[in-house]
Amino acid sequence: MSATTEPSAARDPAPDGKPNPLFRNLSAKFASIPMIITALVVFVGGTIWTIVYSFTNSKLLPRTNFVGFDQYERLWSTRRWMVSIENLAIYGICSLILTLVIGFTLAALLDRKIRFENTFRTIFLYPFALSFIVTGLTWQWILNPDFGLQNVVRNWGWESFTFNPLNDPDTVIYGILIAGIWQGSGLIMCIMLAGLRGIDEDIWKAARVDGIGTVKTYLRIILPMMRPVIITSLVLIASGIIKLYDLVVAQTNGGPGIASEVPAKYVINYMFRAQNLGQGFAASTMMLLSVIIILIPWAYLEFGGRKRG
Amino acid sequence: MYLKRILTALAVSAALPAASHATELEVTHWWTSGGEAAAVAELAKAFDASGDKWVDGAIAGSGGTARPIIISRILGGDPMGATQLNHGRQAEELIEAGLLLDLTDVAEKEGWKDIVNPPSLLESCTLDGRIYCAPINIHSWQWIWLSNAAYEKAGVPVPTNWEEFTAAAPKLEEAGIVPLAMGKQGWQQNGAFGVMVVAIAGVDAWKKVNVEKDAEVARGPEYAKVFEAAVNAREFAKDSNVQDWNQATNMVITGKAGGQIMGDWAQGEFQVAGQVAGEDYTCLPGLGDNEILDTAGDAFYFPKVDDPETTEAQKRLASLIISKDVQVAFNLKKGSLPIRGDVDLSSANDCMQKGLKILADGGIMPSGDQNLTPDTQTQIEDLMAEFWSGDMSAEDAQSRYADIIERAE
Numbered sequence: 001m002s003a004t005t006e007p008s009a010a011r012d013p014a015p016d017g018k019p020n021p022l023f024r025n026l027s028a029k030f031a032s033i034p035m036i037i038t039a040l041v042v043f044v045g046g047t048i049w050t051i052v053y054s055f056t057n058s059k060l061l062p063r064t065n066f067v068g069f070d071q072y073e074r075l076w077s078t079r080r081w082m083v084s085i086e087n088l089a090i091y092g093i094c095s096l097i098l099t100l101v102i103g104f105t106l107a108a109l110l111d112r113k114i115r116f117e118n119t120f121r122t123i124f125l126y127p128f129a130l131s132f133i134v135t136g137l138t139w140q141w142i143l144n145p146d147f148g149l150q151n152v153v154r155n156w157g158w159e160s161f162t163f164n165p166l167n168d169p170d171t172v173i174y175g176i177l178i179a180g181i182w183q184g185s186g187l188i189m190c191i192m193l194a195g196l197r198g199i200d201e202d203i204w205k206a207a208r209v210d211g212i213g214t215v216k217t218y219l220r221i222i223l224p225m226m227r228p229v230i231i232t233s234l235v236l237i238a239s240g241i242i243k244l245y246d247l248v249v250a251q252t253n254g255g256p257g258i259a260s261e262v263p264a265k266y267v268i269n270y271m272f273r274a275q276n277l278g279q280g281f282a283a284s285t286m287m288l289l290s291v292i293i294i295l296i297p298w299a300y301l302e303f304g305g306r307k308r309g
Numbered sequence: 310m311y312l313k314r315i316l317t318a319l320a321v322s323a324a325l326p327a328a329s330h331a332t333e334l335e336v337t338h339w340w341t342s343g344g345e346a347a348a349v350a351e352l353a354k355a356f357d358a359s360g361d362k363w364v365d366g367a368i369a370g371s372g373g374t375a376r377p378i379i380i381s382r383i384l385g386g387d388p389m390g391a392t393q394l395n396h397g398r399q400a401e402e403l404i405e406a407g408l409l410l411d412l413t414d415v416a417e418k419e420g421w422k423d424i425v426n427p428p429s430l431l432e433s434c435t436l437d438g439r440i441y442c443a444p445i446n447i448h449s450w451q452w453i454w455l456s457n458a459a460y461e462k463a464g465v466p467v468p469t470n471w472e473e474f475t476a477a478a479p480k481l482e483e484a485g486i487v488p489l490a491m492g493k494q495g496w497q498q499n500g501a502f503g504v505m506v507v508a509i510a511g512v513d514a515w516k517k518v519n520v521e522k523d524a525e526v527a528r529g530p531e532y533a534k535v536f537e538a539a540v541n542a543r544e545f546a547k548d549s550n551v552q553d554w555n556q557a558t559n560m561v562i563t564g565k566a567g568g569q570i571m572g573d574w575a576q577g578e579f580q581v582a583g584q585v586a587g588e589d590y591t592c593l594p595g596l597g598d599n600e601i602l603d604t605a606g607d608a609f610y611f612p613k614v615d616d617p618e619t620t621e622a623q624k625r626l627a628s629l630i631i632s633k634d635v636q637v638a639f640n641l642k643k644g645s646l647p648i649r650g651d652v653d654l655s656s657a658n659d660c661m662q663k664g665l666k667i668l669a670d671g672g673i674m675p676s677g678d679q680n681l682t683p684d685t686q687t688q689i690e691d692l693m694a695e696f697w698s699g700d701m702s703a704e705d706a707q708s709r710y711a712d713i714i715e716r717a718e
Contacts, residue, residue, distance in 0.1 A: 059684065060380065060402040074716075079709075080691045146550075167550070169699055253552075255493055257698030258691055272377040274687035275399075 047288065054281035062277055071282035081283065084261045087173045091180065091262075092241040098181050099237050100230070103188030108218055110189070111196045121193070125186040132183065136250025139179035140166065166252055169259035176251055176260060183247075184240060188233045195229030196222065231302070242291055263287050332622035334390030336609075337366035337382075339375035340643075344577040348643035352445075355635050361622050364390070383408055388612030390619060391626055396433045396444055396608035398682050403610075409441050410611040415624045416440040421631060426650040427604050427673045434608060442608040443627040445636075446645035449602035449664065450572040450676070451504050454579070455591040458564040459486050470597030471508055471538070474568065478545050481567045489545035490557040490566035491697070495690030497554050498697040501570040502539055507603075508596035509535045512674050519680045524715035528707065536703035536710075542570075543697055561590065570596070572605075576644045576660055586659035594663055595672075602667050605676030606645065685717040 057067045075081050106124055110117055127135065142148045145164040153161040165175035199222055207217040223230075245264035248254060254261045263283060271280030334356075340349045346367075353363040366389055368375035376399065379392050383403060394400050403409050416422070416431075425431045425444060434442040453474070460467045460477065463484040468474040478488035491497065506515050510531040517526040526532065549566060551557050558578040560566035569575065576592075584590050594600050609630055611623040629635055636647040637654065646664050647654065654665060667673075681689075692713065696706045 059682070061384070061406055078688075078691075079695065253494075255552075255694070255698065257493075257695040259698065269687065270684075273373055274684045275402075275682070276684040276687075279684070 050281050051285050051288075054278060054285045056278050058277040058281070060275040060277070067278075071278045072286075075279065075282050075286065080258050080261055081263070081266055083258055084263045084266050087260060088241070088244065088262055090173050091177055091244060092238075094174075094177050095180050095184070095241055096234070096237055098177075099185045099188050100233060102181065102185040103233065104192050104223075106185065106189040107192035107196055110193055121190065124189050127183045128187045130183065132246040133250045135179050135183045136176075136247045139175070139182070140251045143175050143178075167256060169256050172252055172256065172260040176248060179251060180240075180244070180247060184237065188237065191229055191233050191236075192226070195226040198229075199225060238294070242287065331361055332618050333362040333364050334619070334622050334626060335364040335366045336391045336393075336626075337368055337375070337379050337389045338393035338607075339368050339370065339372055340393070341367055341369050342577070344580070344642060344644060348639050351638040351642055352630070352635060355629055355638070356626060359625065359629060361625060383612050388614060390614075391609050391611050391623060393445075393607050394442070394610050396430060396442060396606060398433075398680075400442065400610055401436065404436050404441050408613055410613050410620065410623055411439050411441060412443065412611070412624065412627050413438075413440045415627050419628055419631065424631070424649045424651065426648070427668070427671075429604055429673070429675050430606070430608075430648055433675075442610045443630045444606060444608040444648045445630050446640050446643060447602075447604050447606040447648060447668070448572055448574060448645050449594075450500050450605065451507060451595045451602050452573055452575070452660075453504075453568050453570045453593045453596050454558065454561050454575055455568040455593065456561045456564045456566065457589055457591060459484075459561075459567045462486065462564065463567075467591050468568075468597070469593065471505075472598075474596075475538075475541060478541075478567070486564070487546070487548045487560065487566040488568070489542055490549045490551070490560040490569040491542075491546035492549075492554045492557040493552050493694075493698065494554070495694035497557070497571070498693040499686070499690045500572065501542070502535070502693055504570050504596060505538055505542070506532070506535050507601060507674070508598040509538055511599060512601055515674065518714055520675065522714055522717045524711045527711035527714045532707060532710075533703065536707045539696070539706070540703050546697070573644065573646075573660070573664065576658075580644070580658075592660040592663065594667055600667055601672040601674055602664060603674050603676040606648070682718055685713060688713045 053062050053064075054071055055068060056063055056065050057070065058065075110120060114120070130138075143164070143166045145151065145162075145167070150161060150163045153163070165171040165178075203221065203225070204217070207221060212221070243264060244262050245268070248260055248262050248265060252260045254265060264287070267280045267283045267287070269280075270276050270283060274280075336353075338349060340346060349365070349367070353365060356363040368378055372395065376394070379389075379394070380403070382389060383392075388408075400409060412434075421431055421440070422428070430444040430447070431440065434440050434444060453471075455467055455474075457467055459481065463477070463480045463486060465477045465480045468477055474488075481488045491501065503515075506518075514526055514529075514531045517523040518532070549557065549560065551560065554571055554575070555578055557566070557569050558571060558575045559582075561569045562579060562582045562584060576586075579586070579590055586592060594602060609627065611627065614620060614623075631649070633649070633652050636649060637652050640647045641654065641656065644661065646661070646668060650669060654661070657665065689710065692706065692709055695701060
């Protein structure tokens with residue numbers, strides 16, 4: 001009996017009985033089903049599928065011929081993978097720190113109520129409107145010794161000037177870093193600027209009354225108050241670092257040699273060019289793992305800490 | 310009115326296949342440069358003339374770009390009528406998965422076994438005794454292209470083999486010419502290395518390593534000599550700051566570089582630039598040391614479809630590709646060698662004639678594509694990219710090369 005009454009109550013929230021909480025906002029829940037299914041099937045399902053098949057020796061087609069950790073052993077003994085990881089680490093750390101520092105400095109400078117603020121803001125934000133492919137090609141030309149910066153400075157008369165980062169295996173990743181920062185710091189500046197504008201005027205007045213210098217006020221008072229803004233910036237920068245791919249493809253295509261390879265490029269190359277899905281899956285699983293290793297302690301600190309406080 | 314027109318169209322389209330022979334076949338390929346497109350046009354013309362309809366599905370970019378698109382279309386259930394692939398192991402798994410059409414009956418009826426030369430071409434189309442592709446041309450890697458003008462400027466005679474090339478290199482450098490042009494891409498460096506193996510270590514050592522996957526030979530003294538020569542070549546090419554192969558070829562055409570080790574597709578560039586073989590440029594098959602050519606090239610594969618009409622059209626295209634007229638028309642435009650020895654190519658230029666003669670004399674070997682999986686090739690390309698751009702010693706490179714061969718399937 002109850003089985004027949006319950007659905008009817010839900011369809012028609014009777015004046016006497018309380019509506020079942022499961023059926024509250026039914027239309028909203030119904031509308032979100034496609035997204036829930038997408039998230040579960042595409043993201044979670046796809047992730048699990050990839051991890052499972054990374055333990056097989058799939059070549060062109062996925063096959064369930066399990067080989068244990070063979071793909072991972074091969075991955076970690078491959079020189080190109082090690083170079084990729086090293087490059088990502090250098091790029092990641094430098095880009096994280098420099099983008100934040102440059103973004104905040106620019107925001108703080110603009111925040112000093114300068115003239116032509118809008119113009120400067122547009123100029124600094126504009127690179128973000130360009131795709132990584134355009135950014136990469138542009139900087140490939142700027143850093144080209146025959147046409148770019150080096151040539152210009154030499155034409156000014158400084159004949160011995162040498163700046164050729166992209167053709168030297170030791171420095172190529174910094175050449176890519178320059179382009180990455182140029183592209184990304186404008187956005188961070190804007191977010192920081194919004195954060196700075198959100199700080200109460202009274203804080204500044206109080207700091208001035210106490211006789212605290214401007215720089216010190218920024219570093220000691222304003223910066224700690226901008227924690228949520230900084231967290232947002234960090235997440236944006238970090239996701240940009242992990243997916244670093246098109247910038248490298250456009251700027252150096254991994255060269256010279258394999259000196260500027262990155263993990264995402266390894267995954268794509270081994271899945272499609274080398275027709276070795278297992279190897280590509282193993283590499284992408286390692287990328288996921290490294291994200292999780294960084295993310296879990298952070299999430300624990302961020303969300304676990306709030307409960308305690 | 311409108312509905313009626315649609316209904317008529319539907320009725321006609323339903324009636325057409327029964328009434329006539331013409332079937333549309335979409336053909337995908339990555340022949341997009343000038344000479345290549347002209348060659349494809351010959352093929353399309355011949356197919357249209359036979360009563361069917363060629364729908365061109367050119368994919369821009371090299372094989373590396375096109376191949377994943379082609380394969381994912383076949384896997385994703387949206388097969389084209391026919392597609393170009395390099396003959397070799399690229400389609401092996403597609404055949405095993407039963408996705409490609411078995412052409413054995415056509416091949417037996419027309420006696421492909423007797424006409425296709427070298428036979429290895431048909432062998433790489435064969436899996437478990439069944440034939441799955443129609444080879445269309447032969448491209449070989451084993452060439453060095455030399456600029457006569459560059460050697461004239463340096464005041465040395467044009468070399469006739471690798472040793473003379475090495476000896477002449479310092480003179481070229483003195484004259485401000487880059488001795489060896491080399492694009493900074495793994496496949497070019499790997500290809501050049503493969504050519505040096507055949508020229509210096511000989512074809513037997515090459516076969517032991519690439520066909521039998523014998524890592525001991527790869528560690529041995531013959532390969533050591535090749536790696537020594539490669540270190541020299543790296544030195545010769547250190548001032549060559551180009552990426553693409555045709556940019557490197559252009560350095561030879563303009564006399565900025567002495568030579569380039571590149572496959573016979575480079576010849577198209579010389580032709581476009583209006584240069585004459587033997588006068589403006591010189592070609593040495595097998596680097597002049599070991600006149601032997603590999604038999605890489607292109608072949609057509611036909612994905613399996615349910616429609617029997619399409620299957621028939623696919624088989625008609627397959628036999629057309631092998632036919633004499635198409636072989637001559639296509640290969641003259643493409644600059645590649647035909648897959649059968651019984652056709653007349655007297656209008657071909659000096660370098661092509663050299664190639665034909667070697668082919669007729671049986672100076673052939675199977676290509677890397679036919680023996681190594683794309684996986685192994687990618688690993689070797691990565692190693693070569695690192696070797697050519699850095700200062701890796703010959704010993705290190707050799708031992709890592711041997712490790713890859715040891716793991717190869």
